[in-house]
Amino acid sequence: MSYPIASSLLDGIVLAVVERESTYGYRITQDVQKVLEISESTLYPVLRRLQKDGCLTTYDEAYAGRNRRYYKITEHGRARLRQHRIDWQNYRNGIDAIFFGGDSQ
Amino acid sequence: MNRSEYMAALRRALSVLPEEERASALRYYEEYFDDAGPENEQKVIADLGAPEQVAAQILADYRELTAVPSAADGAAAQTAKRRWRGVSPWLLLVLVLLAIPVGIPLAGALLGVIAAVLGVLLSIVLIAAAFIIVVPLCLLAAGVVLCGFSFVLWAMPASAVMTLGCGLALFALGILVTLLMIKLCVLFVPPLFRLLVAILRWPIDKIRGRTRKTGGEAK
Numbered sequence: 001m002s003y004p005i006a007s008s009l010l011d012g013i014v015l016a017v018v019e020r021e022s023t024y025g026y027r028i029t030q031d032v033q034k035v036l037e038i039s040e041s042t043l044y045p046v047l048r049r050l051q052k053d054g055c056l057t058t059y060d061e062a063y064a065g066r067n068r069r070y071y072k073i074t075e076h077g078r079a080r081l082r083q084h085r086i087d088w089q090n091y092r093n094g095i096d097a098i099f100f101g102g103d104s105q
Numbered sequence: 106m107n108r109s110e111y112m113a114a115l116r117r118a119l120s121v122l123p124e125e126e127r128a129s130a131l132r133y134y135e136e137y138f139d140d141a142g143p144e145n146e147q148k149v150i151a152d153l154g155a156p157e158q159v160a161a162q163i164l165a166d167y168r169e170l171t172a173v174p175s176a177a178d179g180a181a182a183q184t185a186k187r188r189w190r191g192v193s194p195w196l197l198l199v200l201v202l203l204a205i206p207v208g209i210p211l212a213g214a215l216l217g218v219i220a221a222v223l224g225v226l227l228s229i230v231l232i233a234a235a236f237i238i239v240v241p242l243c244l245l246a247a248g249v250v251l252c253g254f255s256f257v258l259w260a261m262p263a264s265a266v267m268t269l270g271c272g273l274a275l276f277a278l279g280i281l282v283t284l285l286m287i288k289l290c291v292l293f294v295p296p297l298f299r300l301l302v303a304i305l306r307w308p309i310d311k312i313r314g315r316t317r318k319t320g321g322e323a324k
Contacts, residue, residue: 024140026136026141041158041162044130044162045166048129048163052170066139069136
């Protein structure tokens with residue numbers, strides 16, 4: 001079973017992937033697809049939006065005789081990612097408490 | 106369909122976008138093909154889906170970002186803020202330091218002008234107050250003094266009566282002017298006061314109104 005992915009969650013996932021190391025569109029898609037069922041065309045709008053929001057910047061680096069566009073996280077993006085991590089933890093704790101009981105809340 | 110046909114179809118489907126946006130999207134997918142490698146060309150085309158569908162996703166997101174009219178102002182303000190945030194603190198510090206030689210004299214001059222205007226206003230108010238209070242008081246006092254003086258002049262009855270008459274006339278004039286001034290004060294002070302308050306409140310209201318407006322838009 002798969003759950004629909006909210007666009008805010010996707011933002012957080014992309015930010016987390018780019019935070020690990022500056023990387024390029026195809027790699028980001030491959031990395032995210034390892035854990036989530038997303039279409040190949042899902043990520044371009046997300047990357048563009050994050051770039052416009054000032055969370056990501058791009059730079060070009062020569063690779064195999066052409067320029068490859070890399071995405072790099074900004075300070076603003078890091079702050080956004082911190083908030084995503086907090087939100088996710090709260091969300092997960094809430095669901096865990098319902099699924100598995102216990103006293104996490 | 107091969108890669109170049111796919112990209113041509115995508116270009117057509119994105120034709121409504123501004124040049125910069127379209128170029129950015131096309132470059133992304135060109136690189137996507139490059140990075141996937143020529144051996145995966147057909148797989149990428151199959152995985153991406155119809156170019157029109159890919160374009161629809163990009164267009165929908167672009168519209169969400171830009172075309173909502175009520176959010177346009179807020180978005181503009183946000184991008185302005187973001188741009189500001191983009192300036193590094195060090196650059197900002199250098200700018201501030203550079204601005205000091207110009208800024209301090211300018212600020213001084215501005216303060217001087219404000220102080221001068223306030224001084225002129227204060228002196229006008231004080232002169233008006235002095236005029237309103239001193240003129241009737243002087244008239245009343247002169248009347249009383251002349252009346253008193255007339256009692257000293259009883260040796261010369263004509264002079265005494267003349268002095269007493271003048272004194273009484275001045276005293277009466279003093280009362281009249283006092284009443285006039287009171288009337289003037291009642292008529293003019295509250296509106297002047299209201300005007301002053303309005304002038305002082307104008308910039309505050311403007312600031313508050315703007316925040317309220319943007320607050321409404323944020324909802």
